[in-house]
Amino acid sequence: MPRPSPDKTMSLREAIAAFVHDGDTVSLEGFTHLIPTAAGHEIIRQGRRDLTVVRMTADIVVDQMLAGGCVRKLVSSFVGNSSAGSLGELRRRIEHADPEPLEFEEYSHYGMICRYLAGAQRLPFYPLRSYAGSDLPAVNPGIRTVTSPYDDGEQIYVVPPLHPDVTIIHAQRADRAGNTQIWGLTGVQAEAVYAARKAVVVVEEIVADEVVRSDPNRTVVPSHAVDAVVEVPRGAHPSFAQGYYDRDNAFYRAWSGISKDKQRLDAWLAEWVHGTTDHAEYVAKLGDEFWAGLAVGEALSEPVNYGRRL
C-alpha cells in the first residue's frame, strides 16, 4: 500500500497570511511562463508593506505590487513590460520618486540565477563571466571580484547568495504534499525555492499522488522543499500555463497605457484586485468568452516506460 502524502493544501488567503509578512524578502519567479500573478494580487489585497521583491523579470505583477504600495525595494535583472512597453508605476518610482523612492538593486539575468544557485547551495558567493567592464558593479556593491586560487590566478566577478524569506512560484500541478510538476519553460523556479526559507506553490490543479508518481522526472520541486500548496486555476494570467491557457498578449499591450496614467492604474487595481475577493472572482469577472479566447488545443507527449520489477 503506497504511503499517502501529508496534506499541505490551503487557500491562497491563508498561505499569504501565514508566509508573507510586512518587511519580508519575497521572491516571485516564473520566466515569462507561470508568473505567480494571483499570489501578487493577494499580497496587495492583504495590504503587505515594505517588502523587498525579488524577481528576474520585474513585469506587470511587480508594477501592480508597486502601485499597491507593497514594495520598498526591488531586486531584479529586467524592469520592463516584456517587449510590449513600459511599466508606468516603476518608472514613476525610479525616475521621479513618485509617490516615494524605490530602492533598486540591479543584476543581469545570469547574475540573478547565480544568486539563487548560491543561496540554494549555502555558498558564500557564485562566480560568473559577466560584469567585467560594466558600470553595474559601480552602482551595486554586491557585485565584487575574487582571484582564482588556482594556477592561472584569474580574476572573476562574483555575486552574493539570495535567501528570500519566502519564494512563491506557480506551476501546472502538484500533489497535496507539494511535489510540484512543471513542463514547458521551467525557468529558475527550483533554484528560487531551494534558496528560500519557506516556499509556497500555487498550481493550476492539485492531482492525486498517483498522477505525480506516474512521472517523477517531471517533478521540478519535491515536497520536502514546499510549505504550502494552493490550487488557483488560471492564477498565472496574463502570463500562460503551458497546456492550460495561452498568454494574454492584448493585456500586456494594454498595460503600458493603463500604468502610464496613475488614475487609470488606481482604478484598475480598485476594480480587479481590491474589488475582487479572490482570484476565482477575478477569473469569473473576466468571463467565459474571454477564457475561450485563450484556450489551447491538445498536444500530448508520448508516454515513457519507467518499467517495473517482474
Added chain:
Amino acid sequence: MTLSSASSARSTSSEVLSVVASRELAGKRTVFAGIGLPTLAASLAHLTVAPDLEIVYESGVCGAHPSHLPETIADAVLITGAEAVLSMPALFGYVLQGGHIDVGFLGAAQIDRWGNLNSSVIGDWDSPKVRLPGPGGAMEVMADSREVFVVMRRHDRRSFVDELDFCTSPGPDRALADGVRPSGLGVTKVITELGLLARGGPGEELRLVALHPGVTVEQARENTGWALQIADDLTVIEPPSEAELRLLREDVDPERVYLR
C-alpha cells in the same frame, strides 16, 4: 531619412534590416535571438544562407519548430514541438557561458565606437531621466557569444554616442581594461537604417563598411556621435532581392506581425 526613401521603395525598413542581418549569418550554426527583427533575420537566413542555423531563445528553447510566428521569446508555440527546453541555469550556464553561441543578437538605446551598449538608463543611474529595462541577459550575450550583431532601427546622434550614459553590456576592450580576458569578439556588425558598421574584435573601432543605396557618407557621419571611420572598400548594400522579400513575406512573417 527612412529606408523606404533611401533605398528601395519596394521594401520597408524592417524588411531591409532583416534581409541585411540575415546575409551576415551565412555559415553560422547557433544564434541567440530575441523576438522581432533578430528572429526574422535568423528565420530568413535559415531558408537562405545558413540552412543549419539553430535559434536559441533566452527562455530556454532550443530547436523550436513553431506552428505560428512567436509573439514573445516564451510564446507557447515555441515550446510545443521543440527539440529541447532548458532551465535558466542550463541555458545561461552551459549553453551561453559554456561557449555554444556563434552569434548573439542585441539591441540597445545607445552604442559607442567600441560596441559597448547601454540598455539601463538615459541620464544618471541614481536619478535617471529615463529608466530603461536594464541588462536582462544582454551582458551574458555580449560576454559569452563568439560575436554580437546589433540591429539599430534609428541611426542618429542620440543612439550612436561618443560616450554612453551608462555601460550596461561592455565589449572586450572594457573587459580587458577591467582585468578580465574576454572570450568573444564583442560587437562585430551593426545593422542600421543608413548602412552597415563593422569591427573585427578587441582594439578595433566600428567602421562604416557599407551604405544603403542613396545614402551618403556625409549622412552617416552627421548621424554618428563620434568621428566615424570609413572603410577604404566602402560598398553599397544590395537591396533585398525578389526571392528574399518573397520568403520573408510569404514564409517567415505572412501575417506581418513584425514586418511593420
